[in-house]
Amino acid sequence: MNTKPPSQKNDRRGHPISGIIPAILTGLFFLPGIVIFLWYGLTFIPVRQNSAILPKQVEISSGAQSCMLEIPAGTLSLRHPQHAAVGSTYKAEANVQLDQPLRFTNCSGGLPNWNINLEGQTTLVAAAVEPYASIRQPAFDRDSFAFRWTFTPEEPVPTYTSHFWLRVIVSEKEETIERWDILVRNFPMENTMLFGQPTVFWLIAGGFSLLLGSLLLILTLQQRRAHGTKKNRT
Numbered sequence: 001m002n003t004k005p006p007s008q009k010n011d012r013r014g015h016p017i018s019g020i021i022p023a024i025l026t027g028l029f030f031l032p033g034i035v036i037f038l039w040y041g042l043t044f045i046p047v048r049q050n051s052a053i054l055p056k057q058v059e060i061s062s063g064a065q066s067c068m069l070e071i072p073a074g075t076l077s078l079r080h081p082q083h084a085a086v087g088s089t090y091k092a093e094a095n096v097q098l099d100q101p102l103r104f105t106n107c108s109g110g111l112p113n114w115n116i117n118l119e120g121q122t123t124l125v126a127a128a129v130e131p132y133a134s135i136r137q138p139a140f141d142r143d144s145f146a147f148r149w150t151f152t153p154e155e156p157v158p159t160y161t162s163h164f165w166l167r168v169i170v171s172e173k174e175e176t177i178e179r180w181d182i183l184v185r186n187f188p189m190e191n192t193m194l195f196g197q198p199t200v201f202w203l204i205a206g207g208f209s210l211l212l213g214s215l216l217l218i219l220t221l222q223q224r225r226a227h228g229t230k231k232n233r234t
Contacts, residue, residue: 043085043192046092049078051185053098053166060104060170062114062177067107069116069170069178074098074143076166076183083192084127084160089152092187094120094164096145102168114177116140119167120147126155127162136169153191160189 053074060067080092102116121134129151137145153160166183169176 040085040088043081043083043088044090045081046079047082049080049185049187051076051078051183053096053183055099056182058168058178058180060114060178062112062172065107065109065112067104067112067114069168070103070105071168071180071182072099072102072143076185078164078185078187080162080187081189084151084153084189085192086153086156089150091148091150092122093149094122094147094166096120096147096166098143101141101143102139113172115169115171117169117171118145119165119169119179120145121165121167122147122149122151123163124151125161126157127151127153127160134165134167139168156191158191160191162187162189 053071053076055073056071058069058071060069075097077095077097078092079095081090084090096118102118104111104114116139117136118139119134119136122129129149131149135147135149137147139145163184163186165181168178168180168182170178
């Protein structure tokens, strides 16, 4: 005699393969979206380049005054993305650490009333840079400097040719007396494209894919919840 309730027989038959299909579809929609956004996020991961600043002495003369400007040894550290995508805005930074502040020595006619500035300038081909002009910072009694800027690639060139100039500016009453490029470094960045399509296209596709995956996941969870409720009732 079979004493098993009929509802349990129906429950065994009530686990169709169709319950697996929504889970597979959800994964298929989620996976491309996650991959696309991970690929896009990787373009923001920065790399760091370190360069040595060599010490030097420069003779400066203006009118009846002359001095030796001592430029100490130091390190330039460039922090920037290795890859970039058209239309996205990235941050870059150049940090300068000197062994000691710049100073005047062996001055004739007394210590001059000259200003010393450290200048950083960046150029990027096929990209908009902010600030566009060079950045100057007073160098008197300082041995640490930071130059920050943002850039937005505008054209899909294979490589964004980029340069950073580090200069010393000596001026008097806003008139430049002398200027030197003490270090020039390039930091090329590769343009990132996926199957020849721009970033905006893939971000829209990835967002749409994640949206469909989320909807399928919600529907699957609701279906399982409804099935569990029906099972408890029986």
